[in-house]
Amino acid sequence: MTLQQIFVFAALGLLAGRAYGRISRPWLLFAASVLAVFWLQPAALVRGFDFWLPAASLGLAALVWALTLPPDARPSREDKLAAAALAAGALLLAATRYLGTPILTASRPPQVELVAALAAVLALLAWLAARSLRGRAAALGAATLAVLAILVALKAEPLARGLNAALRSLSGQDPALATALDLNWLGFSYIAFRLVHALRDRAAGRLAHYSLRDFVTYIVFFPALTAGPIERVERFVPQLHASFLLGAAELQAAGRRLVTGLFMKFVLADALAYFALNPALAAETTSTLWMWLLLIAYAWRIFFDFAGYTHIAIGLGLLFGVRLPENFARPYSQPNLTAFWNSWHITLAQWFRAYFFNPLTRFLRTHNWPVWAVVLVGQVSTMALIGLWHGITWNFLIWGLWHGVGLFVHSQFAAARKGRPAPAAWQHAFSVFATFIYVALGWVWFVLPQPAQALQVLRVLLGLS
Amino acid sequence: MTDKNDIVAKLNTYITQEILKRPDKTLTADEPLISGGLIDSFSLVDLALFAEQTWGARIDDTELNAQTFDTLNQLADLIASRTN
Numbered sequence: 001m002t003l004q005q006i007f008v009f010a011a012l013g014l015l016a017g018r019a020y021g022r023i024s025r026p027w028l029l030f031a032a033s034v035l036a037v038f039w040l041q042p043a044a045l046v047r048g049f050d051f052w053l054p055a056a057s058l059g060l061a062a063l064v065w066a067l068t069l070p071p072d073a074r075p076s077r078e079d080k081l082a083a084a085a086l087a088a089g090a091l092l093l094a095a096t097r098y099l100g101t102p103i104l105t106a107s108r109p110p111q112v113e114l115v116a117a118l119a120a121v122l123a124l125l126a127w128l129a130a131r132s133l134r135g136r137a138a139a140l141g142a143a144t145l146a147v148l149a150i151l152v153a154l155k156a157e158p159l160a161r162g163l164n165a166a167l168r169s170l171s172g173q174d175p176a177l178a179t180a181l182d183l184n185w186l187g188f189s190y191i192a193f194r195l196v197h198a199l200r201d202r203a204a205g206r207l208a209h210y211s212l213r214d215f216v217t218y219i220v221f222f223p224a225l226t227a228g229p230i231e232r233v234e235r236f237v238p239q240l241h242a243s244f245l246l247g248a249a250e251l252q253a254a255g256r257r258l259v260t261g262l263f264m265k266f267v268l269a270d271a272l273a274y275f276a277l278n279p280a281l282a283a284e285t286t287s288t289l290w291m292w293l294l295l296i297a298y299a300w301r302i303f304f305d306f307a308g309y310t311h312i313a314i315g316l317g318l319l320f321g322v323r324l325p326e327n328f329a330r331p332y333s334q335p336n337l338t339a340f341w342n343s344w345h346i347t348l349a350q351w352f353r354a355y356f357f358n359p360l361t362r363f364l365r366t367h368n369w370p371v372w373a374v375v376l377v378g379q380v381s382t383m384a385l386i387g388l389w390h391g392i393t394w395n396f397l398i399w400g401l402w403h404g405v406g407l408f409v410h411s412q413f414a415a416a417r418k419g420r421p422a423p424a425a426w427q428h429a430f431s432v433f434a435t436f437i438y439v440a441l442g443w444v445w446f447v448l449p450q451p452a453q454a455l456q457v458l459r460v461l462l463g464l465s
Numbered sequence: 466m467t468d469k470n471d472i473v474a475k476l477n478t479y480i481t482q483e484i485l486k487r488p489d490k491t492l493t494a495d496e497p498l499i500s501g502g503l504i505d506s507f508s509l510v511d512l513a514l515f516a517e518q519t520w521g522a523r524i525d526d527t528e529l530n531a532q533t534f535d536t537l538n539q540l541a542d543l544i545a546s547r548t549n
Contacts, residue, residue: 235532339502358526362526371507411505418485418486419485419487
């Protein structure tokens with residue numbers, strides 16, 4: 001989100017706060033979130049895709065909603081109204097192509113007839129899903145795989161380049177000019193995880209019945225669209241229906257989070273960006289001391305950027321009566337790597353625990369694997385996947401493995417120390433320092449796309465070059 | 466009906482002996498187990514398996530977090546609501 005976009009959302013929150021007696025908050029958040037998906041989507045280099053990508057986010061949300069309806073649920077009048085509003089919104093947006101300059105989308109939207117035809121196909125698919133496929137284990141499994149397959153196709157460079165070349169051909173552009181970054185599908189990494197959460201919980205019989213309006217709002221809620229946090233649907237939807245008045249206390253709480261977030265992201269992180277480690281600075285730096293300064297600047301920059309963004313998302317949520325979950329809890333003050341991962345990008349780690357680590361650990365434990373092997377396989381594979389979620393490249397994989405191995409070593413150390421007295425203050429301080437250094441060294445892999453350059457930087461940091 | 470006090474006592478013994486390896490320690494019913502860092506993510510799965518084997522109460526993988534239960538009291542309530 002840009003500063004301008006944040007201010008527009010905050011102004012909307014203030015205006016809406018005065019009108020909740022007359023307008024419905026769930027409908028307002030639905031309408032604002034649906035429009036924001038299009039507005040926040042940056043320009044895509046494949047023609048028409050800054051319209052099609054947000055439309056696909058909404059279409060996927062509607063399809064998954066239909067597929068996860070409880071067996072006895074029938075679409076209500078409100079569901080039909082929400083479906084009609086989605087279709088009408090897409091058609092009206094497409095109609096803005098005749099206005100000359102795009103209003104909400106980054107470039108001219110595609111033809112209205114094409115949008116109408118695809119909306120009709122989608123409605124038919126959703127109807128079929130709700131009628132014949134809903135709740136079926138095979139359909140839920142296939143949908144989960146499809147969502148994950150899209151995620152992989154966007155994150156793996158050769159696949160993304162091939163996909164973009166194919167889409168360019170379809171839209172009459174030169175496929176030879178395709179790059180992996182043509183399709184910047186805003187928020188899909190987070191949307192995908194919310195969709196998988198709903199699909200898996202339905203498969204486990206744990207998903208409650210939500211209206212189409214509330215489910216779509218949950219999937220694309222505008223404060224959390226760009227970079228999370230990843231809320232759970234059973235915590236999110238009830239907040240839409242709780243009574244809410246934007247009083248002095250709510251304003252103060254939201255304002256504090258927004259000001260903190262804006263300061264962290266647009267002042268601290270942006271200032272640190274000038275001398276934070278990056279491939280160009282890494283190539284020019286040969287002094288161990290300077291390299292450490294670049295690395296520490298990067299460690300704080302990425303923290304202020306991401307934690308600042310989360311403060312802004314939470315602050316905007318509070319303005320609209322929705323308390324999003326925390327994503328950071330003083331991660332650089334933690335005495336070990338396990339505690340670090342309980343306080344850094346908390347909602348992502350929780351998602352991976354719920355849908356990957358716990359089922360895997362349960363499977364291995366019930367198949368009588370030795371404890372150390374379960375912990376090793378569980379920690380390393382979970383962290384490797386968290387690394388690959390950032391992008392399917394060697395450097396993110398190594399970064400994930402760095403943390404996976406670190407977590408395993410810490411768990412073995414902690415197991416050996418069980419029953420011993422709590423560490424002294426100086427031991428605690430040393431642990432915090434050592435954990436920070438380990439995490440900072442991990443950032444070398446994260447920030448430098450070429451592992452060879454990362455190795456060279458590590459040599460300089462250790463004074464070996 | 467399984468007695469809640471009995472569940473708390475059995476959980477207490479299991480956690481202090483098998484997870485914390487401190488049989489001399491007694492947990493209070495309101496001590497934060499997960500957010501307090503006493504139980505790690507691996508041991509949580511073991512705890513869920515123990516509850517399943519002992520009382521037949523299934524705790525889902527998505528429920529193994531501090532939001533669902535963080536204390537012996539809350540875990541015992543969850544287990545009691547899923548037995549019988």
